[in-house]
Amino acid sequence: MLKIKTPKTHRGKRVLEKRAPKLVENEKKTLILHGTKTSNVLNSLLTEIYHLKKENSVKYTRRNDNIRPFEAGGETNLEFFSQKTDCALFVFGSHSKKRPDNLVIGRFYDHHVYDLVEVGVENFRSLQSFSYDKKVAPKMGTKPLIAFVGEGFESVDELKHLKEVLIDLLRGEVIENLNLAGVDRCYICTAVSPKKVFLSHCALKLKKSGTIVPRMELVEVGPSMDLVLRRHRLPNEGLRKEAMKTAPDHTKKKLKNVKGDPLLGKTGKVYIPDQKLGEMALPNKAKGVKRERREARNNKDPNKQASKKPKGEGST
Structure with missing residues (x-):
């Protein structure tokens, strides 16, 4: 296995930070390998998978004698290559x-084999065997659409597992918003039988429809093939739970004294402190305050008010 080393340069430190676990993971890279013996069909298929995922794939052309994914101990070299290239997926042809x-x-989890799907390739047609207008050819790095046709992808366990693996292999980068002008290709997976899936790659051709949304036509550009299910290995339940863990979302703050009601909707409680009105300072003095004070003083001492002479009377 690779020896763990501490980075000595800034470039090495950036590489380790890029490979470190993140809340939002990068696009998964694919490792493409050859077995002890491969046919012309597999050589062409592995090359075309590499070209379709050229930005996020690593391809080794040497023969590998010791890689046997379904056998105990035969996955050691796979895990070594995964740690070396930082790949989360692999495609192995033999x-x-x-x-x-x-x-x-x-697929890999923490650079260890997570699950496996083995298929046989039949009726393979390469990119060169299709003739079409090169103007509609898909561009490198665009986001593909993936369509799964057939009830088997929801009812058959083997096809369910194959669907999960194909989505991870073909979907590319996970995005939130999609520009319709950038959608130019589609993968179509059709469940012909519980053990057979037809996979084709088509380009999307936009045409006028008289509305804002254009009309789309499919143009098959290849490759296309039949995938016959052979063996598959699911992860154990403990490993699945560990791989499915997600970090808690701390972005939303909890609102105190707020709750949701199915009839009233969003309701809340408002707490008002005791108001001490006697201690509150008045903003200004009213005009009637002096009169009130004079009347209050006269009520306390009535004799003083009577001793005063009425205005306008003379002395006797």
Whole structure:
């Protein structure tokens, strides 16, 4: 295995920070490998998968004798390559008399094999075998659409697992907003039977429809193939729970004394402190305050008011 080293340069430190776990992970890279023996079909298929995912894939052309994903101890080299290249997916092609044109697709978790799906490739057609207008050819790095046709993807366990793996392999970068002008290709997966899936790659051609939303036409650009299910291995329940953990969302602050009601909607409580009106200072003095004070003083001493002479009377 690789030796763990501390970074000695700023560039090495940036590489380790890029590979460190994040709340929002980067796009998954794909590792493409060859087995001890491969056929011309597999060589062409692995090359075209690399071209479709060129920005986020690593391809090794050497033969690997010791990689056997479904056998105990045969996945050590796979985990070594995953740690070396920081890849979360792998595609492994091998050819034998028992399993001709064999393709193994798997995922890693913490640089260890998470799950595996083994399929056989039949009726393969490469990119060069399709003739179409090159103007509608998909561009590199665009976001593809993925369509799964058939009830088997919801009812058959093997097809459910294959669907999860194909979504991770083909979807590209996870985004929040999508520009319609940038949608130029689509992967169509059709469940022909519980053990067979037809996969095709089409370009989207936008045409006028008389409305704001254009009309789309599919133009098959390849590659296309039939995938025959052979073996698959699911992760154990403990590993699945650990891989599905998500960080708590601390962005939203909890509002105190606020609750939701199905009839009233959002309701809340407002607490008002005791108001001591006697101690409150008046903003200004009213004109009637002096008169009130004089009347209050006269009520306390009535004799003083009577001793005063009425205005306008003379002395006797």
